[in-house]
């Protein structure tokens with residue numbers, strides 16, 4: 485017994501296994517609670533109080549959203565309502581969404597819900613990825629709202645003949661096959677005007693989520709997609 489190495493001692497391995505399993509269980513439980521807190525949706529009050537949430541409340545659709553480089557974090561982050569002195573969300577600058585920048589929490593929530601149901605019913609994930617989940621036939625939609633091509637001087641907005649980003653996207657979603665923008669065309673999915681509005685709200689909200697810089701190099705990727 486005296487010369488037995490600890491590495492061949494059964495009790496040593498039993499104890500180690502017990503400790504490792506116990507530690508991993510505690511860690512997983514802690515991570516579960518931490519993640520739930522991180523991904524829980526913020527509220528209108530948070531936005532008004534300038535509280536940054538990883539997933540902002542539905543009324544974020546009333547605000548201007550930009551995607552700016554955060555030098556400290558080394559990737560782009562959504563900046564909501566203009567930026568403050570530190571380059572972070574100032575929650576000040578509003579932006580009209582279908583003519584209004586005073587969508588209430590209930591109205592905005594209902595619109596997002598409609599969009600989410602629409603995205604499931606029409607199975608956008610069959611071709612696109614949302615937050616990285618889905619198929620790779622068409623571009624990731626996580627930050628589609630922030631694609632400059634939908635902006636005032638963008639090729640996609642120009643193509644639809646509309647004057648705002650949200651109207652241009654809604655028009656595209658209702659008649660995608662009229663607007664071949666790429667080698668691959670998005671087929672008509674029978675999306676109604678109301679559904680399109682909901683879907684655009686859903687996409688705008690999704691673009692405001694802090695995804696730790698995912699998808700990587702978004703600006704460059706989108707430039708390549710649309711050959712700008």
Ligand code: HEC
Nearest residue numbers: 603606607608610611622623628631665666668669670683
């Ligand atoms: C059958 C496959 C398919 C389905 C289903 C589909 N799409 Fe697309 N979508 C495409 C393709 C292909 C493109 C074209 C890519 C391009 O031209 O840049 C596209 C382009 C887009 C674009 C423009 C891309 C950009 O850079 O902004 C948006 C927005 C979009 N789809 C939203 C949706 C939404 C929302 C749904 C679900 C309601 C959906 N798509 C369902 C295939 C699909």
